[in-house]
Amino acid sequence: MKLIKVEHAYKIYKNGTTAIADLSVTIDKGEFVFVIGSTGSGKSTFIKMLYREEKPTRGKVIVGGIDVAKLRNSKVYKLRRKLGVVFQDFKLLPKLNVYENVAFALETLGLPNNEIRPKVLRAIEAVGLKEKTRNLPSELSGGEQQRVAIARALANDPKLLICDEPTGNLDPDTSKEIMKILDSINRTMGTTIIMATHDKDLVNRMKKRVLVIEDGVLASDVKKGSYKVHESVKDSK
Amino acid sequence: MKALRILSRSIRDSFKSVFRNFSLSIASILCTTITLILVAVAIFLSYNVHEVTTTLEHELTIVVYYKQDVTDEQKIELENALKTMDNVDSYETKSKDEWKAEMQKESDTLKTTLDYLEENPLLDSVIVTVKNVSDLSETANRIREFDFVSSAEYGEGMVENVIGIFDAISWGTFGMVIALVLVTAFLISNTIKLTIFSRKTEIEIMRLVGASNSAIKLPFIFEGFILGVFGSIIPILISIYGYVLLYNKTGGYVFTKIITLVEPFPFVIILALILLLIGSLVGMFGSWRAVRKYLKI
Numbered sequence: 139m140k141l142i143k144v145e146h147a148y149k150i151y152k153n154g155t156t157a158i159a160d161l162s163v164t165i166d167k168g169e170f171v172f173v174i175g176s177t178g179s180g181k182s183t184f185i186k187m188l189y190r191e192e193k194p195t196r197g198k199v200i201v202g203g204i205d206v207a208k209l210r211n212s213k214v215y216k217l218r219r220k221l222g223v224v225f226q227d228f229k230l231l232p233k234l235n236v237y238e239n240v241a242f243a244l245e246t247l248g249l250p251n252n253e254i255r256p257k258v259l260r261a262i263e264a265v266g267l268k269e270k271t272r273n274l275p276s277e278l279s280g281g282e283q284q285r286v287a288i289a290r291a292l293a294n295d296p297k298l299l300i301c302d303e304p305t306g307n308l309d310p311d312t313s314k315e316i317m318k319i320l321d322s323i324n325r326t327m328g329t330t331i332i333m334a335t336h337d338k339d340l341v342n343r344m345k346k347r348v349l350v351i352e353d354g355v356l357a358s359d360v361k362k363g364s365y366k367v368h369e370s371v372k373d374s375k
Numbered sequence: 376m377k378a379l380r381i382l383s384r385s386i387r388d389s390f391k392s393v394f395r396n397f398s399l400s401i402a403s404i405l406c407t408t409i410t411l412i413l414v415a416v417a418i419f420l421s422y423n424v425h426e427v428t429t430t431l432e433h434e435l436t437i438v439v440y441y442k443q444d445v446t447d448e449q450k451i452e453l454e455n456a457l458k459t460m461d462n463v464d465s466y467e468t469k470s471k472d473e474w475k476a477e478m479q480k481e482s483d484t485l486k487t488t489l490d491y492l493e494e495n496p497l498l499d500s501v502i503v504t505v506k507n508v509s510d511l512s513e514t515a516n517r518i519r520e521f522d523f524v525s526s527a528e529y530g531e532g533m534v535e536n537v538i539g540i541f542d543a544i545s546w547g548t549f550g551m552v553i554a555l556v557l558v559t560a561f562l563i564s565n566t567i568k569l570t571i572f573s574r575k576t577e578i579e580i581m582r583l584v585g586a587s588n589s590a591i592k593l594p595f596i597f598e599g600f601i602l603g604v605f606g607s608i609i610p611i612l613i614s615i616y617g618y619v620l621l622y623n624k625t626g627g628y629v630f631t632k633i634i635t636l637v638e639p640f641p642f643v644i645i646l647a648l649i650l651l652l653i654g655s656l657v658g659m660f661g662s663w664r665a666v667r668k669y670l671k672i
Contacts, residue, residue, distance in 0.1 A: 189583070211588075218585035229580055242577075243584035248381040294584070 141167045141298060141330050142188065147197035147207075149183050149354075157183040158194070159354040165332065167297065170324045170346040173334045174365065180354035185302050185334045189223055190214050202297055219247065221298040222291025226306035228283045230275040230290075236262060237271040240290045247294065261289040264327075265319055281312035288319060292329070299323065301333040305340065313340060338365040381590045389597035392570055393605075400602060403566040407606025407657065410559040411650050415614045417548035418646055424541045426637050428508070431537065435508055437515050440498040440525040449523040450499070456521070457503060462514045464504045471497040498525060508538065556657055559606075563599050563661030564668075570598060571669045578670065595666050596659055603658020604651065611647040618643050 142165040149158040157180045165171055175181035186192040187199050190206045199206040202220045209217060230239050240261055244254045262271055265285040275283050284304055291299055301320065305313035317340055324331050335341060341348060341364055348363030349356060393400045441450065450468070457463050474497045479486040489495075503518070505511055511529055518527040571578070581591050619639045627636045 214582075215585040215587045218583060220585075223583050229576055229583075231577060231580070242580065245384055246581050246584055246586040246590060248377040248384070248590065250376070250380065290580075290584070 139167045140164050141169075141202060142332075143198065143200040144187075145198040145200075147187065147194045147199050149180075149187065149192060150195045157192075157354050158187070158351075161197075161351070161354070161356050163349060163356055163359060165330065167330055168324070168328045170321070170331045170344070171333070172341050172344070172346055172348045172363075173332060173351060174336070174341060174348060175351040175357075179351050181334050181351045182302065183354075184351055185300060185332065188298075188332065189221055189300055190217050219294065220296060221300060222288075222294070222296040224284070224287050224291050224299065224301040224304045226303040228275075228280075228287045228307075230283055230286055232275055235272050235274050236267055236278070236286050236289075239275070239286055240293050243290050243293055257293050257295075258289075261293040262286075264292060264323060265289045279312070280308050281315055284308065284312075284316055285319060288316070288323075292323065292327075295327075296329065298330045298332070301331065301335075303334055303336065305335065305337055310339065313337060317344060341365045382593070385590070385593035385597050388594040389601055392574070392594065392598050393601050396566070396570055396573065399566045399569055400605075403563050403602045404606045406562045407559050407603055407654055408609045410555040410657075411607050411610035411654055412613060413555055414552050414653060415610050415646060415650055417552045418649060419614075419618065421545045421548045422642070423637055424544050427635070428538060428541050430635065431508060435505065435511060435529060437503040437505065437511065437518065437527050437529045439501040439503060439518050439527045441500065442523050442525045443498065445499060445523045449521075453501065453518070453521055453524070457501070457518075460514060460517065462505050462507055462510045464506045466501050466503045469500045469502060471495050471499050474498075474500070503527075556653065560657050560661040560664065563602055563658050564665040566602065567595050567599055567662040567665035568669050571595065571665060592666050592670060595670065596662050599658040599660075599662025599665075600655050601658070603654040603656070603661075606658070607650045607654030610650050610654075614646050614650065615643045618646070 142163075144161055144163045147158055147161045148156070150156050159180075161180075161184065173181050173185060183192055187194055187206060188201055190209055193209075194207045197207065201217060204217050204220070206217065231242060234242060237258060240258045241254050244257060249257075259268075259271075262268055265288050267282060267285055267289065270278065270282065275286065278286065284307075288299075288304075299320070304320075305316055308316065320331055320333070321344070323329050345362045345364070347359070347361050348365075350358040350360075439453070441453075454466070454468070457466050472495060475489055475495050478497075479489055503514070505514055515527045515529055518524055578591060622636050622639050625636065627638075629636060
């Protein structure tokens with residue numbers, strides 16, 4: 139079943155730069171997809187269009203049945219509730235502890251306390267931070283902080299988890315740990331994961347679907363792909 | 376229920392934010408306090424001036440003197456004319472004999488003088504009370520048109536001057552209140568702007584997890600409201616206790632018995648409610664302005 143359907147999508151910025159040009163792709167429910175490409179390739183714009191941080195100039199971007207291009211600013215929250223987003227810089231609130239950081243997302247949505255507690259604890263457990271619920275972000279390592287961010291993204295049981303270079307600030311061992319967690323979430327919860335990354339080793343090791351975006355177009359789409367695809371695309375230019 | 380939870384969360388967050396940005400909040404609260412104290416003084420002045428004007432309006436009369444040779448028919452003619460004049464509230468006739476008796480009672484010298492004279496030199500008169508003091512001169516002029524009227528006087532010049540001064544005071548204070556309200560709204564707006572900047576990550580996360588626009592904006596609007604309400608507490612206390620004290624100390628009169636103060640109750644209660652309303656509205660307006668300008672969702 140299709141969770142994401144992108145049809146002839148374009149993103150042209152006001153200064154005339156074409157970030158995405160005629161991009162079409164579909165992603166099924168439960169898939170784990172890497173999005174790779176060099177800096178300025180349009181990879182981030184593509185990711186941002188999925189959670190409507192950027193609006194496509196033309197074409198269709200349908201996420202979970204919602205047409206992102208037609209979504210008004212005041213209704214964006216409806217899309218965001220269906221997905222979770224994880225960033226390179228974690229975006230945690232420094233004065234809140236692990237539990238509060240995860241609960242913050244659900245409190246914002248107006249969920250009652252008796253629903254928030256089990257959801258938060260489940261999400262924290264899924265990322266293996268049960269022992270550190272009362273710790274502040276400053277008392278955690280980079281990997282642990284990213285795990286908190288993942289827990290927060292997962293707390294509301296999203297169908298889709300969008301990760302924008304989540305291992306960009308982490309050392310190789312910690313990156314592996316994060317990937318293990320994401321893989322487990324994908325397998326056990328069935329959450330669709332789309333991850334933009336530059337990490338060659340991770341992509342090669344995971345053997346997942348790889349979308350290569352170069353100069354705003356989808357240069358290749360390979361099941362169980364690797365970073366080699368990306369390099370061959372670059373070499374052929 | 377969900378909306379209620381979001382509302383209570385917004386209020387909780389607003390209070391937290393007021394204390395988190397304590398120095399800024401104190402600055403806004405102090406500014407609101409100073410403004411509202413001046414607003415209270417302005418309202419106090421203009422309301423009391425209004426009261427004095429109204430009192431004057433009720434007390435000011437036109438004293439009409441007939442000529443010596445006036446006939447009874449002519450007197451009736453004027454009285455009938457007064458009945459048809461819109462601005463005439465009431466009138467009272469006072470004969471020259473009544474004037475004489477009154478004067479003789481007031482002073483011994485006058486009594487001796489008047490007793491000495493064979494004929495009463497005073498004139499028959501009518502005392503006219505008007506409805507609207509600003510049309511006083513027009514009414515007096517209409518009365519003067521009658522041939523048998525010797526004079527129609529009301530202290531011309533002085534009355535117009537007093538009313539002019541009172542009007543100027545009212546407009547001046549009104550202008551001052553508007554200017555101060557705007558300054559306060561601007562300062563609160565600035566405080567909320569800084570709050571928005573300091574809570575940038577929080578707002579970003581709220582947007583990402585799917586908080587609705589109103590859920591993101593509400594805490595800031597409430598924060599402005601709280602700053603406005605906190606800022607109005609001291610002015611309200613000063614107004615209530617200060618005015619009651621002033622009233623009791625002066626016995627309700629300022630300088631002369633003509634200028635009387637309004638009774639403290641319910642005036643101070645209404646004044647307190649007005650201050651609270653202005654404080655909270657200015658606070659909300661300031662934060663709304665900042666949210667609209669700086670909170671891009």
